[in-house]
Amino acid sequence: MSDSKNIAVLGNFxxxxxxxxxxxxxxxxxxxxxxxxxxxxxxxxxxxMGVKRTILPYISFGGAMFGLGNAVFLMWWTGAVDYxxxxxxxxxxxxxxxxxxxxELTVLLTxxxxxxxxxxxxxxxxxxxxxxxxxxxNSAVDDTFVLxxxxxxxxxxxxxxxKFMNEIGADDVRLIEA
Amino acid sequence: xTLLVIAREILGLKDYITLKHLENMNKIIxxxxxxxxxxYSMEFFIAWYSGNEYERTVFINRAFGEYWxxxxxxxxxxxxxxxxxxxxxxxxxIPLMFVISIFVNIGMWFERFTIISTSLHHDFLxxxxxxxxxxxxxxxxxxxxxxxxxxxxxxxxxYLPVIAISEIKGIMPGSQPVHHHDEEHHH
Numbered sequence: 001m002s003d004s005k006n007i008a009v010l011g012n013f014x015x016x017x018x019x020x021x022x023x024x025x026x027x028x029x030x031x032x033x034x035x036x037x038x039x040x041x042x043x044x045x046x047x048x049m050g051v052k053r054t055i056l057p058y059i060s061f062g063g064a065m066f067g068l069g070n071a072v073f074l075m076w077w078t079g080a081v082d083y084x085x086x087x088x089x090x091x092x093x094x095x096x097x098x099x100x101x102x103x104e105l106t107v108l109l110t111x112x113x114x115x116x117x118x119x120x121x122x123x124x125x126x127x128x129x130x131x132x133x134x135x136x137x138n139s140a141v142d143d144t145f146v147l148x149x150x151x152x153x154x155x156x157x158x159x160x161x162x163k164f165m166n167e168i169g170a171d172d173v174r175l176i177e178a
Numbered sequence: 179x180t181l182l183v184i185a186r187e188i189l190g191l192k193d194y195i196t197l198k199h200l201e202n203m204n205k206i207i208x209x210x211x212x213x214x215x216x217x218y219s220m221e222f223f224i225a226w227y228s229g230n231e232y233e234r235t236v237f238i239n240r241a242f243g244e245y246w247x248x249x250x251x252x253x254x255x256x257x258x259x260x261x262x263x264x265x266x267x268x269x270x271x272i273p274l275m276f277v278i279s280i281f282v283n284i285g286m287w288f289e290r291f292t293i294i295s296t297s298l299h300h301d302f303l304x305x306x307x308x309x310x311x312x313x314x315x316x317x318x319x320x321x322x323x324x325x326x327x328x329x330x331x332x333x334x335x336x337y338l339p340v341i342a343i344s345e346i347k348g349i350m351p352g353s354q355p356v357h358h359h360d361e362e363h364h365h
Contacts, residue, residue, distance in 0.1 A: 016352075016353060016354055016355045017355045017356060019355075020355040039344055039347055040344045040345070040347040040348035040353065041348055042348075042353075042354060042355065043354055043355075044355065044357070141344075
């Protein structure tokens with residue numbers, strides 16, 4: 001391989017207090033393009049990293065409204081407009097008999113919208129990651145917290161970032177190249 | 179519940195699935211049993227209140243017709259047997275909760291049986307009304323489904339983690355950072 005591109009600088013942590021402290025330090029130093037991989041959720045870590053609130057609830061709500069609107073339209077159009085059937089003198093469309101279908105489609109489309117939006121917002125399916133060959137990164141699902149500062153960050157430079165990682169207490173600071 | 183009580187003994191999960199969890203599950207069984215009892219009584223009330231002779235007849239046939247034994251088994255297993263869980267000692271008694279969970283399983287089976295058999299044996303064409311009895315083939319299929327279920331559960335517990343390890347990691351002591359107020363942080 002001739003020209004290897006720098007992808008990220010990785011550092012390992014073993015103690016949740018240290019990674020929390022490190023997350024605060026990284027955020028305060030002005031880095032924005034970084035990520036932390038943990039085996040289990042750590043309370044307060046996304047706040048320490050400065051992660052913005054997700055828009056997923058709004059998408060779910062949009063899905064719910066879409067489902068509800070479709071349910072009402074379906075029943076109204078088929079029952080009161082297109083093929084009116086007189087069933088025991090009951091009204092052609094009413095909220096009361098519409099509730100089961102409205103409920104079902106609302107729930108269904110909320111769930112589907114949430115599922116699709118979650119995968120999309122997480123960038124899934126991710127066929128390839130530059131970090132996937134690194135042994136330390138793979139231990140992030142097991143017993144290590146891994147901090148990764150990406151080279152696409154504006155403040156990234158190999159020497160300063162590596163020095164910074166060592167300062168905040170990361171073990172095995174290493175560069176990942178493409 | 180049936181599977182859990184046995185699995186937790188054999189797989190050694192008593193520290194992860196505690197008696198408190200089982201007690202809470204029994205409270206849920208009591209609550210859902212009463213919800214189902216409410217549904218059964220509403221069925222009766224609406225059938226009577228509607229004044230519709232056909233709806234009334236269908237209900238009376240279900241409760242007092244040829245399949246009355248299925249209907250009352252369903253009711254007693256689903257609604258009456260969980261009522262013992264009002265007592266705390268019953269909720270925390272492991273052999274008892276295993277027995278009650280079997281009763282609830284039987285009750286749910288009778289509910290499905292009532293829905294299917296009772297509505298089919300007296301359907302819209304009176305000339306096709308008759309009393310259905312299962313043959314050995316149907317009993318065999320039923321026993322087979324139980325076998326299939328147990329097989330799949332045993333395969334699952336052999337090859338896949340029964341408890342999500344990442345969740346356990348997250349609640350172990352020392353796994354979460356100790357929260358302390360720093361002068362630099364503004365909350």
